[in-house]
Amino acid sequence: MTTTTLAALVPLLPFLGAAAGLLLGRTAPGFVRPLAVLPTLASLVLAVLVAAHQGGGRAVDAATELTPTGSVPIELALHIDGFAALVAVLVGVVATCVQIYSTGYLRDDPRYPSYAALVSLFTSAMLLVVYSGDLIVLLVGWEIMGICSYFLVGHYWETPEARAASIKAFLVTKLGDVPFLIGLFALAADTGSFRITKVLGAVANGGLHHPTVIALLLLAGVAGKSAQFPLHTWLPDAMAGPTPVSALIHAATMVAAGVYFVARLLPVFQASTAAMVVLAVMAAVTMTGSALAALAQDDIKRVLAYSTIGQLGYMTGALAVGDRGAAVFHLLSHGAFKALLFLAAGVIIHAAGTNSLAAMSRMADLRDRVPDAYWTMTVALLALAAIPPFSGFFSKESVLGAAEHVATGHTDHAPGSAGWIVLVAGLVTAVLTAAYAMRLWLLAFRGRGAKAPDHGRQPLVMNAVLWVLAVPSLAFGGLAFRVLPDWFDGRDLTPTLTTSVLGTGLALVGGIVTYGAWRHTGALAARVPLGAVAAHPEADAGLVEAEAIASHRPAYGDIAYATDPADPGRLLLGPLHRHAATGFHLDTVYAALFVRPVMAGASLVRFLDREVVETYVRGAGAVPRLLGAAVRRAQTGNVQTYVSALLAGTVVLAVAAVLLATGA
Amino acid sequence: MHLAYPAVLSTLLFCTGLYGVLARRNAILVLMSVELMLNAVNLNLVAFDVWLSKAARDTLHSGQALTLFTITIAAAEIGIGLAIVLAVYRNRGTSDIDRLRDAAEGPDDDSGPGHDSDAAAAAQAAEKTEATA
Numbered sequence: 001m002t003t004t005t006l007a008a009l010v011p012l013l014p015f016l017g018a019a020a021g022l023l024l025g026r027t028a029p030g031f032v033r034p035l036a037v038l039p040t041l042a043s044l045v046l047a048v049l050v051a052a053h054q055g056g057g058r059a060v061d062a063a064t065e066l067t068p069t070g071s072v073p074i075e076l077a078l079h080i081d082g083f084a085a086l087v088a089v090l091v092g093v094v095a096t097c098v099q100i101y102s103t104g105y106l107r108d109d110p111r112y113p114s115y116a117a118l119v120s121l122f123t124s125a126m127l128l129v130v131y132s133g134d135l136i137v138l139l140v141g142w143e144i145m146g147i148c149s150y151f152l153v154g155h156y157w158e159t160p161e162a163r164a165a166s167i168k169a170f171l172v173t174k175l176g177d178v179p180f181l182i183g184l185f186a187l188a189a190d191t192g193s194f195r196i197t198k199v200l201g202a203v204a205n206g207g208l209h210h211p212t213v214i215a216l217l218l219l220a221g222v223a224g225k226s227a228q229f230p231l232h233t234w235l236p237d238a239m240a241g242p243t244p245v246s247a248l249i250h251a252a253t254m255v256a257a258g259v260y261f262v263a264r265l266l267p268v269f270q271a272s273t274a275a276m277v278v279l280a281v282m283a284a285v286t287m288t289g290s291a292l293a294a295l296a297q298d299d300i301k302r303v304l305a306y307s308t309i310g311q312l313g314y315m316t317g318a319l320a321v322g323d324r325g326a327a328v329f330h331l332l333s334h335g336a337f338k339a340l341l342f343l344a345a346g347v348i349i350h351a352a353g354t355n356s357l358a359a360m361s362r363m364a365d366l367r368d369r370v371p372d373a374y375w376t377m378t379v380a381l382l383a384l385a386a387i388p389p390f391s392g393f394f395s396k397e398s399v400l401g402a403a404e405h406v407a408t409g410h411t412d413h414a415p416g417s418a419g420w421i422v423l424v425a426g427l428v429t430a431v432l433t434a435a436y437a438m439r440l441w442l443l444a445f446r447g448r449g450a451k452a453p454d455h456g457r458q459p460l461v462m463n464a465v466l467w468v469l470a471v472p473s474l475a476f477g478g479l480a481f482r483v484l485p486d487w488f489d490g491r492d493l494t495p496t497l498t499t500s501v502l503g504t505g506l507a508l509v510g511g512i513v514t515y516g517a518w519r520h521t522g523a524l525a526a527r528v529p530l531g532a533v534a535a536h537p538e539a540d541a542g543l544v545e546a547e548a549i550a551s552h553r554p555a556y557g558d559i560a561y562a563t564d565p566a567d568p569g570r571l572l573l574g575p576l577h578r579h580a581a582t583g584f585h586l587d588t589v590y591a592a593l594f595v596r597p598v599m600a601g602a603s604l605v606r607f608l609d610r611e612v613v614e615t616y617v618r619g620a621g622a623v624p625r626l627l628g629a630a631v632r633r634a635q636t637g638n639v640q641t642y643v644s645a646l647l648a649g650t651v652v653l654a655v656a657a658v659l660l661a662t663g664a
Numbered sequence: 665m666h667l668a669y670p671a672v673l674s675t676l677l678f679c680t681g682l683y684g685v686l687a688r689r690n691a692i693l694v695l696m697s698v699e700l701m702l703n704a705v706n707l708n709l710v711a712f713d714v715w716l717s718k719a720a721r722d723t724l725h726s727g728q729a730l731t732l733f734t735i736t737i738a739a740a741e742i743g744i745g746l747a748i749v750l751a752v753y754r755n756r757g758t759s760d761i762d763r764l765r766d767a768a769e770g771p772d773d774d775s776g777p778g779h780d781s782d783a784a785a786a787a788q789a790a791e792k793t794e795a796t797a
Contacts, residue, residue, distance in 0.1 A: 632769040633769075635767070635768055635769040636765065636768050637764075637765030637766060637767045637768025637769075638761070638762060638765060638768075639761060639764075640685070640686050640687070640694075640761060640762075643685060643686060644686050647682070647686070
């Protein structure tokens with residue numbers, strides 16, 4: 001088979017799996033698990049084959065036009081370069097891991113068939129985005145991912161949190177997608193094609209007339225999908241979905257789609273200096289703000305969600321300094337270790353029966369209950385904090401190195417101010433990242449107090465997947481940074497000495513300070529007993545998690561926040577803690593700016609409909625009713641009256657006919 | 665005989681019948697007036713048939729044939745009509761057309777069909793009891 005055929009099969013197989021899963025889910029429950037896992041696994045194998053065929057050499061391009069579509073043609077096109085091939089492998093790996101993990105995690109869930117089918121559909125859409133060489137086809141995958149995310153976040157729709165979160169995720173990403181669509185049209189209008197190769201060719205020849213407008217419009221969509229400030233607020237709330245969904249969609253793949261899109265069309269963005277600076281500022285605000293917020297969260301998954309936002313900030317930062325190799329390198333390593341973090345968090349939530357770090361910090365021996373999750377999560381947190389030699393170190397250093405390169409003015413493909421913004425924000429975030437990684441680890445695994453409840457052994461599939469993902473978290477960065485430049489633009493990804501020493505040093509400082517704060521506050525823990533544990537030793541992990549999320553607000557008063565004086569984050573952030581826990585009140589601002597005006601507009605429309613429009617409608621009914629009442633008076637019931645009227649009418653008609661006939 | 669005589673006679677008969685239909689209160693008399701009108705028509709048909717056949721323009725005597733039809737139908741009509749009047753009389757104890765006003769709409773009857781039929785049924789029941797008493 002040719003590479004093109006293989007590549008076309010990669011998104012197609014999970015799609016067929018999803019269709020079959022949705023059709024057979026009720027009638028043949030025995031087939032649901034194979035239908036969920038096997039197509040994804042097969043497409044992973046095919047993606048690996050495609051990557052091997054492509055081998056980082058010339059991009060594979062193929063296109064077919066199904067039907068003429070007017071002025072700008074829309075083609076089913078493939079454009080597989082090194083970026084696409086490797087990102088597809090990452091998507092395949094994470095999707096396969098998540099599907100296998102879900103068979104254990106949601107083993108008793110009544111809605112598992114539709115869940116698995118939606119995950120397959122989502123995987124297929126993401127692979128379509130990755131491979132597509134046509135921007136409209138890419139948009140199709142992009143929007144399918146959006147709707148799958150909506151359904152999967154709302155998987156536990158019995159809980160109000162999940163319902164609200166799914167609607168919020170959908171609306172906020174759509175808010176970005178509308179400008180994104182307009183931006184795509186503007187781009188096609190300028191360059192005359194939706195094909196990525198032709199667009200890039202036109203940009204290289206200076207065919208882009210409105211680069212800033214187009215780049216900013218496209219950035220809105222990217223900010224929505226990749227959860228960048230100011231459209232990131234949906235991602236922490238989306239943690240109300242099942243943990244495997246968070247791992248797949250909200251850590252490794254969908255949120256990376258925006259970064260990947262910018263990486264593909266980077267020359268379009270580079271054509272506008274303003275867009276690059278906006279991208280840099282967006283990245284800087286996103287990474288520092290989200291790292292501060294992550295330090296204050298109580299829900300273990302919300303910590304990871306804010307951490308995802310921050311790491312995506314690193315990727316957009318790398319793009320802002322014009323180094324897409326570093327961005328996609330960080331995307332790949334982050335995809336592996338963040339998926340691992342989420343999946344391990346799922347195991348921990350199951351074992352502890354709660355998603356609250358405050359409650360976990362009052363459980364002794366939690367790490368002995370889940371040794372696999374303990375070790376793999378330690379690896380992943382070290383990778384997150386960018387400690388050498390874990391994979392996160394190499395990818396993050398490549399980002400910081402690129403920023404330093406631009407800041408010191410060695411290149412002219414990105415503005416120097418963008419370099420400084422990204423570099424400073426990146427270094428500040430390195431401290432904070434290490435701090436919240438340390439806090440998460442200490443609170444989850446070094447708890448003191450009563451023994452953790454016994455929830456039995458974790459399913460084997462769940463633990464096995466953790467170790468599979470631990471391998472790339474540990475070794476991918478170190479092995480890949482020499483090889484990857486051949487696949488990417490050829491720019492060197494080796495860590496530079498200055499940023500490595502600075503970054504690692506700052507990370508160590510962050511970790512040690514957090515440890516000190518934890519030692520200091522640890523004594524307070526015993527005095528304030530806390531803990532809402534949804535103990536269901538027999539239930540599957542999904543049910544435990546759903547109850548844990550639903551009980552967080554009644555137990556602690558807020559979904560993200562717990563009044564726990566023993567929290568080292570509280571000591572470190574000081575008065576900032578209260579604001580960081582709520583994501584710096586951005587939701588309140590949005591509520592005041594958008595939600596309330598929309599609500600007011602809706603009630604105005606309701607008033608107009610009920611009181612104004614309906615008055616006219618009622619008036620339209622009342623006039624015929626009055627006429628009808630008048631006519632009814634003639635209906636006396638006396639037949640003779642009727643006949644008299646009939647006679648009179650006949651006479652009138654006859655006279656008229658005679659007059660007409662005689663022409664008088 | 666000149667055509668004018670039967671034509672005038674039939675007009676007088678028709679007008680008498682019309683007056684009876686419009687003005688009489690007894691249902692049987694109304695039916696009899698209808699018969700008068702029909703017979704006026706019959707007379708007209710026969711007279712004009714004769715007049716036309718004299719002019720030798722019509723040899724089929726369709727007027728006479730149509731008269732036979734009318735007579736048959738009038739017989740059937742009066743049979744059914746009298747049967748209905750008899751049934752109404754047995755039910756209501758009267759055959760006065762002015763009192764048979766079940767098809768009337770009340771002047772301020774605005775409240776929909778349900779109420780309407782209820783009121784009619786109540787009125788009918790009242791009349792029935794009146795009849796049997």
